[in-house]
Amino acid sequence: MSLNFDPSYALEFDFGRGQVRMANAGERVIVPCDALLALCQGASEDAVRDFGRRLGTEAGRVMNDRLGEAWQASLETVLEHLGGELALMGLGSLGLERWGQALVLSFSHSPLGWAGDLLLGSVLEGAMQRSFGRDTVAIRLMRDDQKVRFLMAGRAGAHKAGNWLAEGVPWGDVLSRLATRGAS
C-alpha cells in the first residue's frame, strides 16, 4: 500500500461563514503562535499534555482514514501521512530516525520553540495512540534551534532514559545503553 499524501484542498476557507475547514476534518481556528504558547505556559503540564494528545489523536485518525490499515503501513508511509497532517497543523516537519531498535521522531522548524516541546511530544503520543493503539512516552533526547528529537519508548525505557539524560549522559549513549540493555 503506497498512498502518497496529497494535501490538495486540505483546507477550505469559507469566507461567507468565516470558517476554516480541513478536509475530512472539522473546523479549525487559526490562532497566533505566541498566544498558543502563552496558553500552554500558563496551563498545567497535564493540560498541555491533554491538549497535545488531542491534537495528535486527530492527526492519527485522519491518517488512518487515508491509509485504512495503518498497522501494516511502512515507515515511509506513516512518516509521509502523519508528517503531512502535522504539517497542515503548522507544527513543523516530522522526521523519523531509527537507532537500532529505537524509534526516534523529530520536529524541524517548529514555530513553537523549546516552549512547545511538551506540546509536540504529547501530539506524537496521541498520534501513536490513535493510529497504532500503543501507549508510548515521547522522551526529548536533544534540542537545538532547528530540531528536536523524541525517543518513542515504553514507560520503563522512558524512565531509564530520562534518568540518564538527567545525569548528563549524552543522548547517543542513552540510546546505546537502551539497545545494549535491551539486547542482553
Add this chain to the structure above:
Amino acid sequence: MNQDVQKLEELLARVRRNAAVPRTRVSAGTREASAPVHEPPAIPYKAPPYVPPAAEFTAEEVFFESEPPPKPAPVPVYVPEFAPDPVVQPSARLEAEVDELLLEDPFPSSPPAAAAPPYTEVLEDPIPLVSVSSPRRADLDEDVSGVMSIPEFGDEQPEELLEDDIVEMSPAEAEQPAVTHALDELSFDDVDVDDKRAAQPSEEEPPASSSRSKIAATMDEALARAAEQIQLEEGREVPLKTPPPESGPQAAAPPVAMHAPLAPDIEELLEADILPAGGVRAAVPTAEQLGQTIDLDEARGPSLELDQPTAAFGASPLQDASEELEVTLPGREFGGRYQDDLMPPPEARQELDAHRKRVEDDAVPPAPESLAQPPTSGFSPVLAPASVTTDSHSQSVSTVTIDAPAKAEFAPELLARPELGPSPVAKFIRSEAPRPKTFMELLDSSLALGSD
C-alpha cells in the same frame, strides 16, 4: 834720569832679543814676586788633577764660529815648587814705564817666523794647557823676562796686558817647548814625563786633519772658501762613526729619516763593558791605542747569552730571522696545508704507491650478492647504485630493478613474488539489523527498550 833711560834701553834691547827666540805660550800665573822661591830639586813631573774649565770649546764649535772664541777664563796654573832665583824687582815707577813702553809696541821688531803660534793653533787646543817650566839651567844666570800675548791678529788692536800676563823666563825656558798635556794624555800612573814624551815624538806636529781655514779678510774670500768647502764636502765620504777629535772637523751625517732607534750593536756593548767607566772620553781610544791591537782578557763573571734584538717596526722579524737561516722554512702561506712541490721521502714512495693502488681497487664497487652465489670474502662497503627504477605491475607486487655498474662481473639474480590477481585485502562485515517492515514493528521494538 840717565840711569832710567839706560835701564829702559836695556829692557828694550832685552825685549828685542827675546823676540828673536822661539816663543812659548805661557799663561800668566799668579806669582808672588816677593815670596822667596828656592831652587827645587829635580823631581818627576806630576800632573795636577784635572780641573774642568769654565767654558770648553770643541773643534766643531770653533769651526762653525765666525768669531774668535772668547778669552778663556783664567785657570789656576800649576806652579811648581821649584821657583827661579829670587829676582830683584825694579821699583814700581820703573815697572810702570816699562809697561807703557811695552804697551806702545809690544812687538816692535819684525817677529820671527815660528815665534808666535798662529791663532788657529790657539784655537786648536780648547783645553787650557798646563805650563810647566823646566828646571833652570845652571849656566844661565841671567833673568830673562818676556811678554806673551795669546791673541795675535793682524788687524785687531792689541789688548791691554795686565801684570799677570808678564812672565819672566829665561832664554832656556823660552827655547824649551812648553810641556803641554791634554787631559787625555794625563795619566795617573807613576809614569815619567820623559818617557811619555819619548812615546810621543811627533806630538808637536799638528795632525794632518787639523788644518783650519783662516778667517777670511774680505767677503769675496769668504765666499770662495765656502764654495771650496762645499765642493770638498760633496766629494767626501761621510764616515759612519764620528772620528776622534784629533782628526779635525767632520761633516755630520745627514739625518736619513724618522725611524725607530736601531738595535744596539753587540760589539759596541761589549766594548763599553770592557772599557773603564770614566766618562765620555774613556770610551774614546787614545792616541796610543789607535792602530794598535788590544788583547782583551777573558770575560769574567757569569756567561751571558745575547738574544736577537727585536727589529724595528716595518721589518718583519720572521723575514729577518729567515735571512740568517741556512734553509728557509715555509712561511705562513703554507699554514694548514702542504706545499705542492714537497716530495715524499724515498722510503715512503713505495708505500704511497701501494696505498694509491688500494684506493683505486676499492673505488670499483663489488657486484651485489645473491643467494645463488657464495658470499665473497670479507665485508665491502655498500655503495649507492647508479640508478634505481621501480616497475609496479600490480597493486600488490612491485619489482625494484637496480642497474648494476658496468664493471660488475656477475649479473644480479632478481627474485620477485608471484603475481596474484586483484583481491580484497580486508573484508568489512556489515551487520544486518532487522529492519522493521512496518512502522508497527519498529514501534513495538522501540517500546520494548529498557524493559527487563
